[in-house]
Amino acid sequence: MKLLVSVLLFVGVASAARNGIDFIQPVTVATFQCIKNAGYSFVIPRVFTSVGTLDHTGINNVKNARAAGLTDVDGYIFPCLSASCPSAANQVKTTLDAIKSAGTKVSTLWLDIERLAWPANHVSNRAFIEAMVKEAQAYGQQVGIYSNYYNWQDIVGLDYTGQSNLMLWWATYDGIKDFSKFTPFGGWTRPTIHQWQGTTTGPCGVSVDMNYVP
Template sequence: MKLLVSLILLTASVSAARNGIDFIQPVSVATFQCIKKAGYSFVIPRVFTSVGTLDHTGINNVKNARAAGITDADGYIFPCLATHCPSAANQVKETLDALKSAGTHVSTLWLDIERLAWPANHASNRAFIEAMVKEAEALKQQVGIYSNYYNWQDIVGLDYHGLSHLMLWWAEYDGEKDFGKFRAFGGWTRPTIHQWHGTETGPCGVSVDMNYVP
């Protein structure tokens, strides 16, 4: 009986694992249906760019994914730090307003915290990210952080644990669909999603990064 129970639990654990993709190219409803049929249950299009503009292609991708029956459709903001860009809070608000205007929404809004044009001042970087999170939460939007050990170290410092209550989308192209090589940082002891493989031609001909949730 114990062996049977163990086998049932193991089967349930394996079946619970989910595969997902993130991407920036336009994807049609029909292609999302193909992606879903291929076994991918969540998608994360970009919805705001690092140059400070809405990603209307990504917003439409969220809408198309939901029309194809993919209910776990997230989106990510690549923050813009230049002086001409909207404020941290407005980058979030403009994104969520645009999604609403398009007649759709994201399950989770991820903030892409990786090295690109971030100032050297950890305190100001922390404040910028916190302002984005605060705006998302004020608008009742679930929000998470995309990063890894070295990006976090350079941008806000490893001693900063102020956002460890949020979900972590961990970027580590180690080719393994697991959390085995995760190195704790920022107060996180375990991620929610592992981005385990970089850009490739993925399911149904779409150029994607590969992601995994156990």
């Protein structure tokens, strides 16, 4: 009996694992239904771009995914960092206002913290991230951080733990759907999501990155 219980518990844990995708191309409601039927339970479209503009395609993807019956629909901001960009807070505000105006919502708004045009000053970079998080939370929006050990090290420094209370979307293309190669950083001891494979042809012909939640 003990063995049977153990096996059932193991099966229950294994079956709880979930697969998801993030992407930037337009996806129809029908294709999202195909993605859902293929066993993918969460999707993360981009909703703001690194050049400082709303990703209207991504916002429409959020709407389409929900229309297809997906309930775990997030979005991610790729921050704009040049002097001509909106402020950190305004990038979040503009995004969340546009999502609301489109008649939809994201479960979690992820902030993409990876090496692209970030200044060398860790202090100002930390302040930028903090301003984005504060603005999202002022809206009552759940927010998380997308990054990895080396990006965090270069952008804010490994000693910065100011966002460790948020969920971590960990990006490491090791081809393994687990957390076994995770090295703690930034105060995180365990991620929430593992982006385990980069751009590939995913479910239903959509070009995606592959993600996993245990």
